Amino acid sequence: MPNRNTEDLKSRLVEYMDREGLRSTAQRRLVSDVFFKSVGHLSIEDMLEKVRAIDQGVGYATVYRTLKLLKDSGLAFERHFGDGVSRYEVADEGEHHDHLICQTCSKIVEFEDDEIERLQEALARSHGFELRRHKHELYGICADCRAK
Amino acid sequence: MPNRNTEDLKSRLVEYMDREGLRSTAQRRLVSDVFFKSVGHLSIEDMLEKVRAIDQGVGYATVYRTLKLLKDSGLAFERHFGDGVSRYEVADEGEHHDHLICQTCSKIVEFEDDEIERLQEALARSHGFELRRHKHELYGICADCRAK
DNA sequence: GTCGCTGCAAAACGTTTGCATTTAG
DNA sequence: CTAAATGCAAACGTTTTGCAGCGAC
Numbered sequence: 168m169p170n171r172n173t174e175d176l177k178s179r180l181v182e183y184m185d186r187e188g189l190r191s192t193a194q195r196r197l198v199s200d201v202f203f204k205s206v207g208h209l210s211i212e213d214m215l216e217k218v219r220a221i222d223q224g225v226g227y228a229t230v231y232r233t234l235k236l237l238k239d240s241g242l243a244f245e246r247h248f249g250d251g252v253s254r255y256e257v258a259d260e261g262e263h264h265d266h267l268i269c270q271t272c273s274k275i276v277e278f279e280d281d282e283i284e285r286l287q288e289a290l291a292r293s294h295g296f297e298l299r300r301h302k303h304e305l306y307g308i309c310a311d312c313r314a315k
Numbered sequence: 316m317p318n319r320n321t322e323d324l325k326s327r328l329v330e331y332m333d334r335e336g337l338r339s340t341a342q343r344r345l346v347s348d349v350f351f352k353s354v355g356h357l358s359i360e361d362m363l364e365k366v367r368a369i370d371q372g373v374g375y376a377t378v379y380r381t382l383k384l385l386k387d388s389g390l391a392f393e394r395h396f397g398d399g400v401s402r403y404e405v406a407d408e409g410e411h412h413d414h415l416i417c418q419t420c421s422k423i424v425e426f427e428d429d430e431i432e433r434l435q436e437a438l439a440r441s442h443g444f445e446l447r448r449h450k451h452e453l454y455g456i457c458a459d460c461r462a463k
Numbered sequence: 464g465t466c467g468c469t470g471c472a473a474a475a476c477g478t479t480t481g482c483a484t485t486t487a488g
Numbered sequence: 489c490t491a492a493a494t495g496c497a498a499a500c501g502t503t504t505t506g507c508a509g510c511g512a513c
Contacts, residue, residue: 190487190492211477226495231478249395251477251503267442276442283438286431287453294415294424295458304450305435310443338467338512359503374470379503399478399502 171259173203176242183240194225198233199242208246208254208275248304265303271312319407321351324390331388342373346381347390356394356402356423396452413451419460 180199184191201217202209209217215230234255237243246254248268264277283303291298328347332339349365350357357365363378382403385391394402396416412425431451439446 188492192487192493194494224495228479228496229494232493235479247395247397251399253478267439267444269444270447276444278438278442280434280438283431283434286428286434287451290426290428290431291415291453291455294426296415296417296424296453296455297461298453298455299418300454302450302452302454303435305439305444305446306448306450307439307444307446313445336467340468340512342469372470376471376504377469380468383504401503 169204169206169257171203171257173200176203176257180237180240180242183242189236194222194229195233195236197222197225198230199237202234202237202243202255203257205257208248208256210252210254212252214255265305267305267307269309269312270306271308274309274311276309319351319405321348324351324405328385328388328390331390332384337384342370342377343381343384345370345373346378347385350382350385350391350403351405353405356396356404358400358402360400362403413449413453415453415455417457417460418454419456422457422459424457 177199181191183189184195198214198218201221202214205214205217211227211231211234214234215225215227218225218230234243234245238245238255242258243255244258246256246266248254248266264279267276267278268274287301287303288298325347329339331337332343346362346366349369350362353362353365359375359379359382362382363373363375366373366378382391382393386393386403390406391403392406394404394414396402396414412427415424415426416422435449435451436446
């Protein structure tokens with residue numbers, strides 16, 4: 168139950184599909200609806216499971232291609248956390264965050280730090296780079312796991 | 316020609332192998348020597364090519380397993396830059412750096428910023444985490460590519 | 464001589480694509 | 489009707505492993 172305006176996301180997707188001349192199909196609506204209502208970082212398998220709970224006729228490739236579509240439209244971020252699996256996350260507008268990951272229990276905490284953002288922007292500029300995006304992941308052991 | 320004490324790295328590897336009861340073989344010595352003399356971020360294929368220039372009998376699996384050994388011993392870092400390929404880098408002691416990557420020409424600039432390090436340490440602590448390692452990658456367009 | 468290591472080839476793994484069929488527009 | 493989307497299965501690229509023979513100790 169994310170606190171999120173899924174209607175807005177849906178209409179942005181429709182706009183994108185209109186613009187690109189893509190068709191609105193039952194599968195795309197199902198996959199994108201399920202995705203927009205999800206929290207966290209979902210693999211294709213995760214999505215397939217959720218989607219098949221509603222319609223088990225949906226194929227892996229369709230989920231894969233719809234997630235790609237969502238990524239291309241800017242409505243999903245694709246993440247890689249070191250295991251070989253791609254994960255997808257709803258790209259809430261304006262919101263941005265990095266990740267703090269527990270190496271023991273795999274808990275993922277999201278964070279944002281304006282000061283770090285500012286410093287990395289400055290750093291990129293000082294090396295002549297125009298910064299487009301970044302990946303900042305902190306790996307450690309969370310308080311719960313240390314307590315055990 | 317990295318400015319690096321390869322003898323030290325070699326002896327640390329020998330220590331590790333002794334401790335673990337592993338054997339010193341011609342292939343392991345060759346692969347690790349080539350690796351320690353290398354700069355940058357090498358894929359298994361890169362390493363295989365360099366190694367086979369000296370002894371073309373060496374198999375892919377041996378390079379793979381030796382790189383894994385180097386990673387386990389703490390003498391190599393494994394990196395993932397988003398294409399599906401694992402890359403390895405010599406883990407010089409004390410030295411640490413993050414990466415600034417040009418999205419156009421794939422140039423990789425290494426950086427280190429103590430202030431960012433300090434902030435991320437504080438941030439992890441404030442979330443109850445004991446920080447073990449981190450990944451900080453900045454993607455953008457370098458000056459050369461923007462000039463074109 | 465033992466048991467770990469090598470090289471090969473094959474398996475595994477997640478991702479991506481070709482194609483015949485279905486379906487939105 | 490037409491072209492795009494689907495589902496399947498197969499292709500892909502990379503990583504990982506089983507195993508027979510080889511070699512360090």
